[in-house]
Amino acid sequence: MGKWRTLLAVGARIGRKTFQRSLSQIPVEPSAVNLQAILRPFIFSVHPDLFYQHPGPKKVNEASLKTLNEYIQSSDVSGGGTSRGQHVQFYQRHYQSDSISGLKKEELKVVQVKLEEDRLKTVRHLLKVSQLSLDAVDKVIESHRSQSEGQMSDRPIKWMHGQPFSTTDENFSHRDVWEEVRHMKPDITLHRWISTNINKVRQLEMESRPLLESYSSLYGELKSRYNVNDIIWNCGWRGTHRLASLKNLQLLINRKPVCLQLMAGKKIIFGTASGVSFNGDIALCSDEVSVQWEKAFDSIENSIKYLKLIPDKERQLSSLLGDIQVVRRKTPPFPMAPAYYYSLANLIGKLGMSRTVSRPTLLPSLEHLQVAITGSMGDEITLTPEGHISVPSHSPVWVIYNFIKENEQSAVDLQQKYRKNKLEAEQLMESVKEDYKLKSLGVDMSVSYDQVITCCKNLLVCNDSIRYMLEGVNLVIAPYFAIMSDGDMYIMWDWVNDL
Numbered sequence: 001m002g003k004w005r006t007l008l009a010v011g012a013r014i015g016r017k018t019f020q021r022s023l024s025q026i027p028v029e030p031s032a033v034n035l036q037a038i039l040r041p042f043i044f045s046v047h048p049d050l051f052y053q054h055p056g057p058k059k060v061n062e063a064s065l066k067t068l069n070e071y072i073q074s075s076d077v078s079g080g081g082t083s084r085g086q087h088v089q090f091y092q093r094h095y096q097s098d099s100i101s102g103l104k105k106e107e108l109k110v111v112q113v114k115l116e117e118d119r120l121k122t123v124r125h126l127l128k129v130s131q132l133s134l135d136a137v138d139k140v141i142e143s144h145r146s147q148s149e150g151q152m153s154d155r156p157i158k159w160m161h162g163q164p165f166s167t168t169d170e171n172f173s174h175r176d177v178w179e180e181v182r183h184m185k186p187d188i189t190l191h192r193w194i195s196t197n198i199n200k201v202r203q204l205e206m207e208s209r210p211l212l213e214s215y216s217s218l219y220g221e222l223k224s225r226y227n228v229n230d231i232i233w234n235c236g237w238r239g240t241h242r243l244a245s246l247k248n249l250q251l252l253i254n255r256k257p258v259c260l261q262l263m264a265g266k267k268i269i270f271g272t273a274s275g276v277s278f279n280g281d282i283a284l285c286s287d288e289v290s291v292q293w294e295k296a297f298d299s300i301e302n303s304i305k306y307l308k309l310i311p312d313k314e315r316q317l318s319s320l321l322g323d324i325q326v327v328r329r330k331t332p333p334f335p336m337a338p339a340y341y342y343s344l345a346n347l348i349g350k351l352g353m354s355r356t357v358s359r360p361t362l363l364p365s366l367e368h369l370q371v372a373i374t375g376s377m378g379d380e381i382t383l384t385p386e387g388h389i390s391v392p393s394h395s396p397v398w399v400i401y402n403f404i405k406e407n408e409q410s411a412v413d414l415q416q417k418y419r420k421n422k423l424e425a426e427q428l429m430e431s432v433k434e435d436y437k438l439k440s441l442g443v444d445m446s447v448s449y450d451q452v453i454t455c456c457k458n459l460l461v462c463n464d465s466i467r468y469m470l471e472g473v474n475l476v477i478a479p480y481f482a483i484m485s486d487g488d489m490y491i492m493w494d495w496v497n498d499l
Helices: 002-024 032-038 040-045 055-073 119-129 135-148 174-182 190-225 239-255 258-263 290-298 300-320 337-354 397-436 449-459 464-470
Strands: 087-097 104-114 230-233 267-271 282-285 325-327 370-374 388-392 440-443 474-478 489-492
Touching (some): 032 119, 190 489, 239 290, 290 300, 300 325, 397 440
Parallel strands (some): 440 474
């Protein structure tokens, strides 16, 4: 991960004072450093840290970024090295407006590109298909045009520390550049971010207070009066949208009282699909209108039939895989009960057939391992941070056997690390919340427990000025800095300070 963070750092460094000058002084074609600076917005959009809840796309982006980095850093003569001519694929988060509600829904968009011999052409294509600005590329092209007209300056290109370098200099090494970047001080520091934005945070929190009070009141009524276990938001909505959704749900209950019986004792999850989840929760698509929710409630009884059959299928699967523990994923998106049932049945069928042919020798018992089944066609079998072996139901049997055999110890180690980090992170979060007198302290789902630990430990040794500024704030640990419409403040887990 550190390598890709340095890519962002290169862009930040070049962009502060020398980006314009560097682009205007490129001798023949862009250097790797300049190309990395141009690609900074794209690299951020596909950064693996943003896809923590999507193991498959996260793995694809990691591999593709490595290939892209090799291609960008290749010599001007090679034009792309061994990666030239390859096709790479990236996943990006894309927001699609719903035609009915006009609200935006997050989807994953696939971007594909061929690594051409002309690196600038490839970079331009990547930015274009990603709908990112082409201004930086156009400036490079303009600098080439100026060079051909004899308008280029003869001054050498300067690095930030004032030492000249040239892409044709035999002593120039990209390794040296990366080493400098690793020790670079970022533009945004925690103290600077908080001091610049804290007044805005408090103003937004104050302005949204009446809205949040209305939401809390309706939320409490749904839980107490209608016996709803909990209401969970997996759709990224906040403030007005959340309140409107709860009001629509209340109207549906008043119009169709039978919904009360179906919701009693269950969780309501607003997400990307409607129905009954594999955990028995009532899922409502946040982009659908209440009429479609009503249809979802009508199908609940049928979904419950599948829900009752799932435990038996999980036991069958466990038996076929050496008594391995079959667990259910804890991060969204959660599959609906019928889809999860058929994923289990599909995999059980393939494993059952494989017993008639030679199968790899497994340990007598795999009860110390945990497997989670998914139905996503684009995913690959992976190890999750929790130590779960995430297996898409379409996986070939021999791939499953080999993966379990090769990753058994890694899975056990991850399980132990996850339990240890979870406990430590929760304790540290409680200490930070109390020490800073925060109103609340949350964690973005894309941040792991070991990252939470790093962030909290650093917060606990901060100076008093930061503690004073954050008092009473709703703070969230995330992969980025941001301010939400309701005044929640998001800080990067790997922030640095001015001191």
